[in-house]
Amino acid sequence: MDIMNPVLFEAGSKPPGRGYAHGVRDAVPVVMGYLAIGLAFGVVAKTAGVTVIEVAFMSLILYAGSAQFVMVGLIAAGVPASAIIVTIFLVNVRHLLYSAAISPHVRHLRPWQNVLIGSELTDETFAVASSRLGQGGRAGAGWFLGINNVSHATWIVSTTMGAVLGSAITDIRTLGFDFALAAMFAALLILQIESRPTWMPAVTAAAVGGGVVLCASLVVPPSWAIIAATLMAATVGMVLEESVA
Amino acid sequence: MMRTQVFLIILGAAIVTLIPRIAPLVLLSRMALPGRVVRWLGLVPVAVLSSLLAQAVAMPEGRLSLPPENLAMVAIIPVLLIAVRTKSLIMTVAGGVAVMALLRWVMG
Incomplete structure (x- = not known):
């Protein structure tokens, strides 16, 4: 591919779609999942004594699902501020891996664009974006921001709504929307495996990832289990791909 | 406040x-990253997705649980089939939500 010729490259490259609207469309599964989990978080936070404004502010500047659940638990338990901040850092340090994995796809963008893209990176937006980018794809800044902004906006609105409505909306679970993100991870995993040159190393890596994360979850917090599983699974996958090639 | x-x-x-x-x-x-590092980073999505999926399915409430309490472990089977057959993100997510709603309705 001729990287020096952007027109040629754009015409020849598969999705990601180019613009902001494409990004918004690619984020639809994330939006469905965030609606369900955001509402649930708002209810939990309100029940734990966190105010509506605090929930909205948390979703605006922290924007991290599992970390926010952990945080309201610690606030409710009266844990000191410094201990909460250290804990949240440990919960969120896995984003290092997502940020690093995205970096080869954004080399052509300006640093401030990469700051904006990184600041709204989550498990789910990373999953969608990296699957669309495939191997060596170049991310459009508008496209990435489209994914990020609509996901973040959904999270702010749904968590705040959950906190306002409180227990009035107890059973959204019956609708099955809480399963949207699990289904999304399944679909993206299948698409990722299909995109590899040969599927055996990727399937093996996925099995290692799933196995390690569950074993590790028994001894370390879930977010650390993801780090351990990712390091091992990606290494196994790379070694196998090299030996097959 | x-x-x-x-x-x-x-x-x-x-x-x-x-x-x-x-x-x-x-x-x-x-x-400039060495080729091996770039290839390793290229495998991070598969590794992360398999971890996130395993956690979402096996420990939906934050701890390991099995059916009948954990319906996600049942729902994931048709969902994986839909994903492999359709290769469509939207179809899989819509199917997954429908399957889960149906399972909850059946299980009362």
Whole structure:
């Protein structure tokens, strides 16, 4: 591919779609999942004594699902501020891996664009974006921001709504929307495996990832289990791909 | 109403979260990375997705649980079939939500 010729490259490259609207469309599964989990978080936070404004502010500047659940638990338990901040850092340090994995796809963008893209990176937006980018794809800044902004906006609105409505909306679970993100991870995993040159190393890596994360979850917090599983699974996958090639 | 203490906790947590989100993206995209590192990073999505999926299916409430309590472990079977057959993200997510709603309805 001729990287020096952007027109040629754009015409020849598969999705990601180019613009902001494409990004918004690619984020639809994330939006469905965030609606369900955001509402649930708002209810939990309100029940734990966190105010509506605090929930909205948390979703605006922290924007991290599992970390926010952990945080309201610690606030409710009266844990000191410094201990909460250290804990949240440990919960969120896995984003290092997502940020690093995205970096080869954004080399052509300006640093401030990469700051904006990184600041709204989550498990789910990373999953969608990296699957669309495939191997060596170049991310459009508008496209990435489209994914990020609509996901973040959904999270702010749904968590705040959950906190306002409180227990009035107890059973959204019956609708099955809480399963949207699990289904999304399944679909993206299948698409990722299909995109590899040969599927055996990727399937093996996925099995290692799933196995390690569950074993590790028994001894370390879930977010650390993801780090351990990712390091091992990606290494196994790379070694196998090299030996097959 | 926002309590000062809570405001400071959220602010501090947001700052320590921004660092791992932004730093590798900005720094590594400026550097020439060895081919092996790039290939390893290319496998991170598969590794992350399998971890996230395993956690979402096997420990939906944050701890390991089995059917009939854990319906996600049942629903994931048709969902994986839909994903393999359709190769469609939207079809899989819509199918997954429908399957889960149906399972909950059946299980009462």
